[in-house]
Amino acid sequence: MPELPEVETVCRGLNQATLHQPIAGGAVLLPRTIAHPESVDGFLAGMTGVQVIHWGRRGKYLLAELETVAGIAAGWLGVHLRMTGQLLWEKATEPVTSHCRVRLFFPENCELRFVDQRTFGRMWWISPEQRPEQVMMGMAALGPEPFSESFSVDYLYQATRHRLRPIKNALLDQSLVAGIGNIYADEALFISGIRPQVPCKHLGRPRIAKLHAAIGRVLHDSIEAGGTTFSDFRNVQGINGNYGGVAWVYGRDGEPCRICGTTIQRLKLGGRSAHYCPSCQR
Numbered sequence: 001m002p003e004l005p006e007v008e009t010v011c012r013g014l015n016q017a018t019l020h021q022p023i024a025g026g027a028v029l030l031p032r033t034i035a036h037p038e039s040v041d042g043f044l045a046g047m048t049g050v051q052v053i054h055w056g057r058r059g060k061y062l063l064a065e066l067e068t069v070a071g072i073a074a075g076w077l078g079v080h081l082r083m084t085g086q087l088l089w090e091k092a093t094e095p096v097t098s099h100c101r102v103r104l105f106f107p108e109n110c111e112l113r114f115v116d117q118r119t120f121g122r123m124w125w126i127s128p129e130q131r132p133e134q135v136m137m138g139m140a141a142l143g144p145e146p147f148s149e150s151f152s153v154d155y156l157y158q159a160t161r162h163r164l165r166p167i168k169n170a171l172l173d174q175s176l177v178a179g180i181g182n183i184y185a186d187e188a189l190f191i192s193g194i195r196p197q198v199p200c201k202h203l204g205r206p207r208i209a210k211l212h213a214a215i216g217r218v219l220h221d222s223i224e225a226g227g228t229t230f231s232d233f234r235n236v237q238g239i240n241g242n243y244g245g246v247a248w249v250y251g252r253d254g255e256p257c258r259i260c261g262t263t264i265q266r267l268k269l270g271g272r273s274a275h276y277c278p279s280c281q282r
Helices: 004-017 040-046 153-160 167-171 182-192 205-224
Strands: 026-028 034-036 050-058 061-068 073-080 085-091 100-106 110-116 122-126 265-269 272-276
Touching: 004 050, 004 061, 004 085, 004 205, 026 040, 034 040, 040 122, 050 073, 073 085, 153 167, 153 205, 167 182, 167 272, 182 205, 182 272
Parallel strands: 034 122
Antiparallel strands: 026 100, 050 061, 061 073, 073 122, 085 110, 100 110, 265 272
16 A cells, blocks of 8 residues: 555655646546545536645645636545555546546646556545545544654654554554554664564653654655555656665565665564564564
């Protein structure tokens, strides 16, 4: 599933490609992709004759602010890529693949296509009378953004100090911190020298401070690399992310640690995989 760096990469690409261009309508090729409103016709009506004035990101959600060409607020377009979703900026002359679920028609023969092999991704059109978090229910439960002031060392320490669950599981909790998933939880834990199975309450403030710094570092590095592509992720131009080639531990079980040469191990925690170096992490 795309995580914060991948979604941020897509968000930046969309802001470069799609802004202030009147949308002439679209086509919904898989109706269940539309989570709101209930009808496909309602979604297409909301997305016709409007323009995107800004794309933002909240956790793993994308949110476009819409207005009419006359500058009147026209609601929002929300997107969650889920496991295999891609938003691709393409010419209308490009063949439409079998996994294309939604097409939005822009000027100069351009299209924004939502491609999703596993069909778990969702799109919302939200009227200007509603707030996105009232409709996209998962947004209301999100914790602070990792780069925000509210995600401080003190916040992370207080939020984890009494918890018995493994620190890896805690980092995957979107109500604790928004946007981190399997890849960057593993990477941040490696950088901070913490094993994924260590209970939260066994980590003192100094180790939490190291983890906090590692989260910022690994997310920044991955955004600079355009995200991570292990299977499906592409940016809006269809280009792979480059971070996967330099990952410290994620997806490298059985390979030597880049620091000490010890074989990277993989284990299961709460049904999710976790990768770590037995020597570098304690």
